Amino acid sequence: MPYGVPRKANFRARTDRQAPCFPIEDWHEPLVGERDGYRIIEKEAGNGMFHPISPREIASRLADLPHWTIAELDVVQLSDVTRKKRRFPCYGLQWGTAIYLYPMCETMVEIYCAPPGPKLLNETKMYGGKWFEDNGEKTWMLQWSEKTLRDYYLNNVLIHELGHLNDDRNSSFDSRERYADWFAIEFGYRKTRNRKNSNRNPGSRHSNHRRRHHGGK
Numbered sequence: 001m002p003y004g005v006p007r008k009a010n011f012r013a014r015t016d017r018q019a020p021c022f023p024i025e026d027w028h029e030p031l032v033g034e035r036d037g038y039r040i041i042e043k044e045a046g047n048g049m050f051h052p053i054s055p056r057e058i059a060s061r062l063a064d065l066p067h068w069t070i071a072e073l074d075v076v077q078l079s080d081v082t083r084k085k086r087r088f089p090c091y092g093l094q095w096g097t098a099i100y101l102y103p104m105c106e107t108m109v110e111i112y113c114a115p116p117g118p119k120l121l122n123e124t125k126m127y128g129g130k131w132f133e134d135n136g137e138k139t140w141m142l143q144w145s146e147k148t149l150r151d152y153y154l155n156n157v158l159i160h161e162l163g164h165l166n167d168d169r170n171s172s173f174d175s176r177e178r179y180a181d182w183f184a185i186e187f188g189y190r191k192t193r194n195r196k197n198s199n200r201n202p203g204s205r206h207s208n209h210r211r212r213h214h215g216g217k
Helices: 055-063 116-124 146-166 172-201
Strands: 010-013 039-042 076-080 090-095 098-101 111-114 130-134 139-143
Touching: 039 055, 055 076, 055 146, 090 146, 098 146, 116 130, 146 172
Parallel strands: 039 076, 076 098
Antiparallel strands: 010 090, 090 098, 111 139, 130 139
């Protein structure tokens, strides 16, 4: 059992259901005092699974963020998938001062036994995920490519969980999710899309873009 009372775990679930409060995961004791950066731990993804992003890509993405957003981050762990973890599938989670990112099946196809909720549907489409319905099997399939999956993990899942880590104001599940969703849009989706637009149109100043600021800790 972890020492003391850790922050509540926040899952980036692959369904619209709320996940249990305490995951079946490694507990990384939060550091006390000044931090000398964070560390990245990579575990074997598991049979038939792979990690959509690498430690180098994670480090590069976090280095592009304002320093205050990663000031309390101690660990980013590319986790494995065990039989017990398969009961609560998720993309990522924040627990204490650590962020855990989970692998994807090698086919890059996710199968759902119920139609996706509007939030999951819209969000995955924003990053290039394609949905298909199989009326015969009564299932819904979400198809990714290596490119879209990398984009989703780097600019949504990772940033969303970092938003949870920086949220010291909200306590309810819904309010924490709203903040993490805003954080992911502000520091993930908008920033990367604006950069892509700048590369396509070097002369554009993006005069209509107004950046929102967070007070930080």
